Amino acid sequence: MRPAVLTGEHYMTGDVACAEGALAAGCLFFGGYPITPATEVAERMAHRLPEIGGTYIQMEDEIAAMASIIGASCAGAKSMTSTSGPGFSLMMENLGLAVITETPCVVVNVQRAGPSTGLPTQGAQGDMMQARWGSHGDYEIIAMSPASAQEIFYLTIEAFNLAEKYRTPVLIMTDEVIGHMSERVIIPKAREIKTVERVKAKGRKDRFRPYAAGDLGVPPMANAGDGYKIHVTGLTHDEMGYPAMTVEAQYAMMDRLVGKIRNNVKDIIRYEEFMTEDADFIIISYGVSARTGWAAVEEARARGMKVGMLRLITVWPFAEDKIRELAARVKGMVTVEINLGQVHLEVERCVAGRVPVRLVGHPGGTLISPDTVIQTIKQEFGV
Amino acid sequence: MQKLEVIITGFGGQGIVLAGRILGQAASLGDHKESTLIQSYGPESRGGACSAQVIISDGTINYPYVRQPDILAAMSQAGFDKFVNDVRPEGFILIDQDMVKVKGLERDYFAVPSTRMAEELGRKMMANIIMIGFITAVTQSTSLEATRQTVSASVPKGTEEMNIKAFNKGYDYGLSLLKARDKKASGQAGALA
Numbered sequence: 305m306r307p308a309v310l311t312g313e314h315y316m317t318g319d320v321a322c323a324e325g326a327l328a329a330g331c332l333f334f335g336g337y338p339i340t341p342a343t344e345v346a347e348r349m350a351h352r353l354p355e356i357g358g359t360y361i362q363m364e365d366e367i368a369a370m371a372s373i374i375g376a377s378c379a380g381a382k383s384m385t386s387t388s389g390p391g392f393s394l395m396m397e398n399l400g401l402a403v404i405t406e407t408p409c410v411v412v413n414v415q416r417a418g419p420s421t422g423l424p425t426q427g428a429q430g431d432m433m434q435a436r437w438g439s440h441g442d443y444e445i446i447a448m449s450p451a452s453a454q455e456i457f458y459l460t461i462e463a464f465n466l467a468e469k470y471r472t473p474v475l476i477m478t479d480e481v482i483g484h485m486s487e488r489v490i491i492p493k494a495r496e497i498k499t500v501e502r503v504k505a506k507g508r509k510d511r512f513r514p515y516a517a518g519d520l521g522v523p524p525m526a527n528a529g530d531g532y533k534i535h536v537t538g539l540t541h542d543e544m545g546y547p548a549m550t551v552e553a554q555y556a557m558m559d560r561l562v563g564k565i566r567n568n569v570k571d572i573i574r575y576e577e578f579m580t581e582d583a584d585f586i587i588i589s590y591g592v593s594a595r596t597g598w599a600a601v602e603e604a605r606a607r608g609m610k611v612g613m614l615r616l617i618t619v620w621p622f623a624e625d626k627i628r629e630l631a632a633r634v635k636g637m638v639t640v641e642i643n644l645g646q647v648h649l650e651v652e653r654c655v656a657g658r659v660p661v662r663l664v665g666h667p668g669g670t671l672i673s674p675d676t677v678i679q680t681i682k683q684e685f686g687v
Numbered sequence: 688m689q690k691l692e693v694i695i696t697g698f699g700g701q702g703i704v705l706a707g708r709i710l711g712q713a714a715s716l717g718d719h720k721e722s723t724l725i726q727s728y729g730p731e732s733r734g735g736a737c738s739a740q741v742i743i744s745d746g747t748i749n750y751p752y753v754r755q756p757d758i759l760a761a762m763s764q765a766g767f768d769k770f771v772n773d774v775r776p777e778g779f780i781l782i783d784q785d786m787v788k789v790k791g792l793e794r795d796y797f798a799v800p801s802t803r804m805a806e807e808l809g810r811k812m813m814a815n816i817i818m819i820g821f822i823t824a825v826t827q828s829t830s831l832e833a834t835r836q837t838v839s840a841s842v843p844k845g846t847e848e849m850n851i852k853a854f855n856k857g858y859d860y861g862l863s864l865l866k867a868r869d870k871k872a873s874g875q876a877g878a879l880a
Contacts (some may be wrong), residue, residue, distance in 0.1 A: 315712040316721075342732070424730050485751055486708060486724040488715045599749040671752050 305342060305552040308356045309494035317502060320387075321453040321489045322412055323348035325385050325460030328497050331410070332358035333383040335372030337365055337391060341480040342414035345375050345386035366391035370398035373409045380527035381465055388410035388480075389431055389678045390421055392438070399473055400439035401538050403561070406515070406523065408467035408502055410460065412476040414483040417642075417668030427480030427640040428668025429591055432651075435475050436620050442558065444565035446572055447475040447620040449591035453487040454561075459617070465500035466572060470564055471522050477619060479642070481592045481671060505532050515557070516543040519673060521564035574617040579605065583612030585681050586630050588651050589640040590616040593672060597640050600677035609678070609687055619647060627654040637661045638686045640677055660684065688746045691828055692753040695818070696738040696766025697786075699728055702815035703762065707739025709819055709837045710829055714743040717833020723751040736765055743828060758826050760818055761787050762801070777825050783814065797825050799860055805853060813853040816842070820857025825865065831858070 309328045316324070323345050326334075334349040346362070353360040359376070360549070363369040366387055373383035387395060392413045400410055413435065417428035431438075435447045446466050450456035456478055463474040503519070505512055505526035512532045518524050526532035534543035540557055544546040565572065579601055580586060589597040593617040604611035614630060616623055636659050639648035648663040655661050662684045666672050681687060693710060694797035697703045704726045711724035729735040742836045757870045759774045760781040761767035769788045774780055782789065799823040805814040816838055823834045835854060842850040 313716060315708070315715050425728055481725065481751070484726050486711055488721070595749045595751060598747075602749070671750070673752075673754075674750055 305355050306352070307494070309497060310491050311493050312491060312647050314489045316453060316489050317344060317486050318450070318453045318456045318478060318485055319344035319414065319484065320348050321457040322460050322476065322478070322483075323352065323490070324387070324413050324491060326410065326464065327352055327356065327358075327456040327498075328457070328491065329382065329461040329464035330499050330501075331382045331384050331464065332356075333361075333376035334358070334385065335361045335363050335369045335375065335376065335383070335548070336385045337363055337369045339366075339391045339419070341416055341427070341483045342386040342388045342391075342412065344483070345412055345414065349384075350582055366394035367398060370395040370402070370411070373411075374398060374402050374405065374407045376620050377407045377409045378405075378528045382408070382468070382523055384410040384412065384464075387416065387438065388414050388424075389418045392431055393432065396434070396438040397440075398506050399440060400441060400443070401518045403439065403443045403445070403538050404471040404538055405471055406471035406561070407473070407527075408464075408471050408525075409473050410463045410467055410476065411473055412460075412478065414494040415477065415479040425480065425670045426669040427483075427592065427671070429477075429593060429644065430646070430668055432477060432641070432643065432646040435477050435546065441606065442562065444472075444473060444562050445475060446470070446565065447477045447622050448574075448617060449477045449619050450482060450617075451591060451594045451615065453485065453489050456482060457489055457491065459488060461497060461499065462574075466496070468500045468502040469522070470520070470568070470572075471502060471632065472565065475620075477568065477591065479592050505530065509533065514545045515541060520568055521560050523631075568619050572618060573621055573623050575623045576615045576617060578613040578615065580612035580630065582610055584610040584635045585612070585685060586634050586637045587611065587613040587640055587677060588616065588637055588647070589613060590647065592647045593640045593642055596674050596677060597671045600674040601641075603674055604681065606680050608679075609681065611681060616647070622650050622654070627651060631655040631658045631670060635659060636681070638664050638677065638680055638684070640664045640672055642672060688744060690742065690744040690746075690748075691758070692756050693741040693743070693758040693760070693828060694738055694753055694756045694770050695741070695760045696736075696770060696824070697762030697815075699735045699737045699767070701737070701762050702812060703737045704728070704739050705841065706760075706815040706819050707741050709834065709841050710822070711741045711743070712841070713829040713833040713837040714741075717837055718830050720745060721748050724837070725751055725753075736769075738766060738770075758822065760822055760859075762814065762818060764788065769774050771811075781818070781822060781825060783818065797861070797864060798823070799857060799864075801857060804856055804860070806855055808849070808856070810849065813850060816850050816853040817857035817860075819861075820854040821861045824858045824861025854877060
């Protein structure tokens, strides 16, 4: 029997590293449905969860998989599912249920080229806007995008920590290349891993108000079966959790739901700057495309071009302030992403015409080459 | 920065991805270099085109796709045809001689009957391990010790001995091929002098 934290040096795929990150974060429930290129996440969890006393269930489809992790989380278990585009579409309805019921959970999307069944074994980043707006209604969501097997290990832990802290679903938006690529992954000792647990309900059980704002606007949570009176519904509800079909209830609930994310973006948003201090041109990228970006920056610098990169680690919520700040001091930007312009639209919105912004996109199935990025910067900005 | 780009290619079922994984893992965990392994295959589980791209480097590997291979190991004709013209002029081309016909290739290459040798050992599916031994001897992309240990750690329990035998066979074949070439080269030099 192996422990939950597999301390040591490994050569593993991003999918396996994601599963190990979940276990290190304390995940004890996985409900899933296999799909290329995310199957290896489920496969690893199916092997590993029974070793540490957790539960793995293969559900009948992705709708049920998403429902199952909400249920497990309501019972107190840190829970996760993984999928790719077609399954992600099916999960959208219940993702909204997790948002409105404020149920912590982690959903991993190992993106492949779409639409529909597309290119099952080849990567893309075409679900980024679906991650933001795929479920109906207004809401805020947290989505993180790892650039290596090592990073997906840590970001999966972070995803669980943010899910618990803010009582929200958190998305890991990775892709086939990261999911199927093998690299060295170093897993630290268990005591070196920082995990966060949801704030639990306290006090008199008959007076508990399950949706009353606590610290950061997040209500403390009672496990089903703890004896607290709780009511969980997808309808607009009041602080007691009861359906309240009024404009005032909708306003108050949405104000807090959206506010708990928007008011804490400084705590949530993570990004990394690479050679931006003196840069004339900035690459904005995330996930596997940031690897194209790093290579492009290094090759551009070797040719005397002052290029830097802003790598979005948290894609949603969007690093608006940082992009506005960069737009005020550079000559141009390019967004590098394996889709035909999604996060790019957000970059354009934030730059608001201050400097020219161009897309280096691709419909999917392959990585974008660093040469294409350099060529675009040369042509579009006349360097 | 030393960087080595490797493509192992064949069809699904030959253990191409496992061969790539052994090389990548030996470089990473055994030789303590950086390494990435990309696996490319189609939706079918057997018979389709399949390739493993391995990059081994002293430094960080950003872009994980092979741009110009230093080493091509081809175990199918389709794979050979697809990648042979991309190999660096000073790079290595290795083939399974019963699976690949080089057809007018105007440069040096190294051939091994890996599938036939595996059949002689009683298991055709060990052709990939023989090829790994051959790559190790001819190109020294990874160290002998790290690669041998990784083979042992990567195959199903109970088959380690058999696979090490296959690895050694490929390695020895590579070494004797190199020796024969050295001899020939020095012989020629002697004749010219």
